Amino acid sequence: MLKKIMIIGLFLAACSWTGNILYYNSQKLDKPIMLEHYYEFAKEYDTNFRLHYITDLRETNDIVMVDFPELEQRGIFIHFDQFFEQGNKYRHHQIKTLNLNTWDNPFKGIDGDIVINEMRAHLRNGETIIYPIGEIVWRDSSEVPFESTSGESSSDGTGYASFSVKEGSFEITDVNIRGGDRLGNFLIKINNQPYEVRGRSNLQEQKGNTKHFTSNHLYVDYSLTFEESDPNRWNFYNLMPTIVGTKENGNAFELDIYVSQYAYFSEDDLKNYLSAKKKGKR
Numbered sequence: 001m002l003k004k005i006m007i008i009g010l011f012l013a014a015c016s017w018t019g020n021i022l023y024y025n026s027q028k029l030d031k032p033i034m035l036e037h038y039y040e041f042a043k044e045y046d047t048n049f050r051l052h053y054i055t056d057l058r059e060t061n062d063i064v065m066v067d068f069p070e071l072e073q074r075g076i077f078i079h080f081d082q083f084f085e086q087g088n089k090y091r092h093h094q095i096k097t098l099n100l101n102t103w104d105n106p107f108k109g110i111d112g113d114i115v116i117n118e119m120r121a122h123l124r125n126g127e128t129i130i131y132p133i134g135e136i137v138w139r140d141s142s143e144v145p146f147e148s149t150s151g152e153s154s155s156d157g158t159g160y161a162s163f164s165v166k167e168g169s170f171e172i173t174d175v176n177i178r179g180g181d182r183l184g185n186f187l188i189k190i191n192n193q194p195y196e197v198r199g200r201s202n203l204q205e206q207k208g209n210t211k212h213f214t215s216n217h218l219y220v221d222y223s224l225t226f227e228e229s230d231p232n233r234w235n236f237y238n239l240m241p242t243i244v245g246t247k248e249n250g251n252a253f254e255l256d257i258y259v260s261q262y263a264y265f266s267e268d269d270l271k272n273y274l275s276a277k278k279k280g281k282r
Helices: 004-028 267-278
Strands: 037-042 048-056 063-067 079-089 093-101 115-125 130-139 147-153 158-164 169-176 185-190 210-214 217-223 236-239 244-248 252-256 259-261
Touching: 037 048, 048 063, 048 130, 048 169, 048 267, 063 093, 093 267, 147 267
Parallel strands: 037 130, 037 236
Antiparallel strands: 048 093, 063 115, 079 093, 115 130, 147 158, 158 217, 169 210, 169 244, 185 217, 236 259, 244 252
């Protein structure tokens, strides 16, 4: 009887071990999975930015080098500085981060926006993969029309900017922002008054409504949040919305603000994301 119990116990243990191996293998990724990034940067400054990707916790075929064909066609090169772990480790996977830089103002003298949507990654096993990365834009920034007094931008999608307006009054006509259809619940207040951002376009801008302010201060606060069901909440954002208006003397102005929102994954979030990715829903 004891021998029979031992045999059954060994059989169950073997089944459990086999099941664990099969489950572990089912969780392994064929290759790293790149997350989506929507960044805007000023062309006139050197840039440091980060791209994030998902890989196995015990990765043996990691990314070792990256380049950007869309830029190389124009003779522009991004420096791959290093990659490091973002600190997000999960049961079977981890999120890693690529650190990239532009040096010596490579966009100087180039007219118009510089846009990239793809990255070429070289893996340890010699394989080369073209990854969609979202949209990264370098553009001309607006000349600051007012004196800045304070400001803060947090990676949770909230922030504010405060300016001194010597003229005593101003008018706001529009808030322009790229990719409005991706931005969930983007809310902005100007001098504590909600500003309606309308016409969520797929590419360039959102049209607002004209508001007049009599004040020596221009205070902007904003928040970028997403519903639980919105797949865009898994993206990384670093945007430069532009507030468009007119000074008291009739001169038009444009004022850039900075909005950041970085995705956070719980264990269940990552599991659901990868499941949707395998089914082609991401």
